[in-house]
Amino acid sequence: MAPLLNQVSNLTKQTGLAQVMRLCCSKPLQWNKPDSFLWPRNTTIVQTGNTKTSKGKKTYQSIEGSRYLSSRASLLHGNVRVKRVSIEGNVAVGKSTLAEILQSACSDWEVMAEPVQKWQNIENETAKAEESSQNRVHNLLQMMYQDPQRWSYTFQTFSCMSRLRTQLQPAPARLLCSKGTPVQVFERSVYSDRYIFALNMFELGCINSTEWAVYQDWHSFLVEQLGHQVELEGIIYLRASPETCMERLQHRGRSEEQGVKLDYLETLHLQHERWLIEKSTPIHFEKLQKIPVLYLDATVKFQSDPEVQEQLVTKVKNFFEAL
């Protein structure tokens, strides 16, 4: 049974890859195995144009029930409308760093971190029940980076579900009493899950055409069903060159990312540019098509410069007020 399953799986992958190559590539993708079959060399993607602290240390997301009102009506509570904005940008561009700056800048803002720790620690309940010490915890982030063709679809289902949960968290009571402009700020969103990462993995041949169709079907269904609950009012696009992101990624030294190549960051950069600058990515949600975007230059070393931080915060504040 297992070999047959393997054969089917291989066939499916090949079929998907062939389609991707027809769609995107002038020549076959070449995979550099084994340390990485991570990222394809000489990948040609159809393009319409040309950019922490450890996550474990993050302290700004606090979602204990007692701090929150239980109702989703919190989006519009009395006269208080809590706005929702996501910070988007390439891997290691500095989203978490900006998020920390924003969290300490204004008590009307609540930053919700990307649930990366969940992806690094998936508990195997069966192994737990059997008290087996083997494979009790899975690091899906690592599995995805080590074998993207096998794990990308699984990763995208899990990352998207965890982003949905984050976006559905009610705003804290503090924001509902705000006299200013209360804003929930999400680090990435269900939209970048689809229009940046899942799309990119499909174009790279790591998600086959069947998986892509299934992902898009349930993504559209969930987002449409949840309606205004997962809508955003604005997006902050933190932008820097892939080379800058690569330097920061290496400096940060997250173990799962050690095999990431510049090629991969370049493909992600292009996806951001297409979605948020050129607006050439086909978007399936009307409100998202017209969403205001604030572009912030992340090339500047804002991390240790209070003056630059102040300028950033002012830009963000003006953007939030105008939404």
Ligand SMILES: Nc1ncnc2c1ncn2[C@@H]1O[C@H](COP(=O)(O)OP(=O)(O)OP(=O)(O)O)[C@@H](O)[C@H]1O
């Ligand atoms: N403006 C900046 N100038 C210089 N270094 C920075 C800047 N912003 C962040 N860094 C550094 O770059 C690294 C990555 O930053 P950070 O973790 O904030 O990125 P991220 O966008 O949240 O990453 P990810 O996409 O993985 O969630 C960290 O080591 C951080 O200290």
Ligand SMILES: Nc1nc(=O)c2ncn([C@H]3C[C@H](O)[C@@H](CO)O3)c2[nH]1
């Ligand atoms: N494949 C894939 N799909 C996603 O939706 C996604 N979101 C984030 N990431 C990777 C980037 C950082 O390494 C790390 C933390 O952001 O996780 C993703 N990877």
